[in-house]
Amino acid sequence: PKxxxxxxxxxxxxxxxxxxxxDGNLQWETGSDKIWRNVATVGVNGRLSGTNRSWSATGKAHxxxxxxxGKVTEALRDSNLVLAPTYLTESxxxxxxxxxxxxxxxxxxxxxxxxxxxxxxxxRDYGPTGIRKDTIKNIDKILASKSGGPVPTLxxxxxxxxxxxxxxxxxxxxxxxxxxxxxxxxxxxxxDPSTGVNLEGGxxxxxxxxxxxxxxxHVSQKDVLVQSAATELNVKGNRYYxxxxxxxxxxxxxxxxxxxxxxxxxxxxxxxxxxxAQVKSSMDAVANGSPVDKTPEWSATLHSRYAFAxxxxxxxxxxxxxxxxxxxxxxxxxxxxxxxxxxxxxTKVDLGLFYQITPELEIAANVENVFDEIVxxxxxxxxxxxxxxxRNLTLRMGYVF
Numbered sequence: 001p002k003x004x005x006x007x008x009x010x011x012x013x014x015x016x017x018x019x020x021x022x023d024g025n026l027q028w029e030t031g032s033d034k035i036w037r038n039v040a041t042v043g044v045n046g047r048l049s050g051t052n053r054s055w056s057a058t059g060k061a062h063x064x065x066x067x068x069x070g071k072v073t074e075a076l077r078d079s080n081l082v083l084a085p086t087y088l089t090e091s092x093x094x095x096x097x098x099x100x101x102x103x104x105x106x107x108x109x110x111x112x113x114x115x116x117x118x119x120x121x122x123x124r125d126y127g128p129t130g131i132r133k134d135t136i137k138n139i140d141k142i143l144a145s146k147s148g149g150p151v152p153t154l155x156x157x158x159x160x161x162x163x164x165x166x167x168x169x170x171x172x173x174x175x176x177x178x179x180x181x182x183x184x185x186x187x188x189x190x191x192d193p194s195t196g197v198n199l200e201g202g203x204x205x206x207x208x209x210x211x212x213x214x215x216x217x218h219v220s221q222k223d224v225l226v227q228s229a230a231t232e233l234n235v236k237g238n239r240y241y242x243x244x245x246x247x248x249x250x251x252x253x254x255x256x257x258x259x260x261x262x263x264x265x266x267x268x269x270x271x272x273x274x275x276x277a278q279v280k281s282s283m284d285a286v287a288n289g290s291p292v293d294k295t296p297e298w299s300a301t302l303h304s305r306y307a308f309a310x311x312x313x314x315x316x317x318x319x320x321x322x323x324x325x326x327x328x329x330x331x332x333x334x335x336x337x338x339x340x341x342x343x344x345x346x347t348k349v350d351l352g353l354f355y356q357i358t359p360e361l362e363i364a365a366n367v368e369n370v371f372d373e374i375v376x377x378x379x380x381x382x383x384x385x386x387x388x389x390x391r392n393l394t395l396r397m398g399y400v401f
Contacts, residue, residue, distance in 0.1 A: 005066050013055065021045070036103060044097075045094075115153070116149060121145045165203065166203045175196075181241045186234045186235045196220065216254050217253055227241055268302075270301070296328040297326050315356035327342055348369050352364060
């Protein structure tokens with residue numbers, strides 16, 4: 001402690017996963033566009049996923065390193081790890097939903113409503129490990145089937161003028177808690193789903209050569225699981241989770257999107273957002289009021305595309321995209337981790353060149369991340385960062401039959 005020195009260990013793992021998705025829906029329409037029209041939808045979707053084989057091993061801690069100076073007490077060494085089998089998993093997740101959309105006054109007013117219900121079933125195979133499943137504590141609660149809902153959604157859009165429309169929406173969501181998450185008493189399967197509410201309102205403008213949309217939104221998440229500090233352990237000696245009603249995350253923001261067509265064949269658009277997202281927690285004074293992870297306060301995207309419509313360069317075109325965002329925290333600040341990694345602001349530029357040789361044949365070249373900007377997509381520690389693409393060139397040829 002306070003030596004800025006940590007031990008390192010070698011670990012290896014190998015996992016073979018599988019995933020199958022299914023999606024189906026039934027939709028029918030009634031009414032007439034001139035008076036009223038109704039579109040109703042009933043659907044189901046889901047996935048079957050898990051592991052076919054899984055092995056892992058971790059060596060003993062050694063080779064202490066100072067995280068600031070980089071000095072080590074001894075060199076890293078190969079632990080000659082022998083992978084041991086771990087249990088296999090299988091999960092089935094499903095979602096049932098019903099949606100309805102009603103159009104009135106020659107589509108000047110559109111009302112929509114929907115409701116969904118989802119669930120998940122889990123299973124584990126301890127056969128490869130030689131461990132009997134019935135000897136695992138809380139296995140019934142860990143593998144208990146979970147469901148949550150109903151999840152309602154509402155929306156309305158009204159065309160005030162031929163070029164102006166206003167809209168509003170209300171949506172809810174939930175996330176099922178992991179079955180093996182332990183509470184202070186070491187029990188699993190005791191947590192409720194985390195729930196969310198999204199409110200949004202805005203206006204849409206559609207002129208001859210331009211359009212714009214401005215929206216204001218408020219998003220809140222409640223019953224979010226909060227992990228204890230590294231030194232706070234439950235009766236089993238493990239870090240545990242707590243859950244508090246009406247606490248989690250809350251954000252307020254404004255989005256603006258503008259699209260223009262200054263000339264024939266030229267389209268340009270700008271989309272930007274400001275988001276104030278904070279953590280709400282009475283159980284963690286460090287986390288309370290801190291920014292939400294992976295959420296930049298400011299972000300914007302500028303895109304421009306031009307193609308010659310006639311003349312000797314007919315079919316030739318170019319595009320440019322600039323993505324910009326301010327700094328963001330890669331994990332939530334908390335008493336357990338009061339100093340998370342902060343990623344600096346980034347500006348990424350992509351360029352493209354294309355040639356529509358015939359209506360069926362097109363060739364294109366795209367350069368992503370022209371200035372080779374270092375972009376971190378996700379990650380919570382220096383050893384688990386997922387980096388964005390470096391500068392790369394893609395050549396493509398497409399033919400439509």
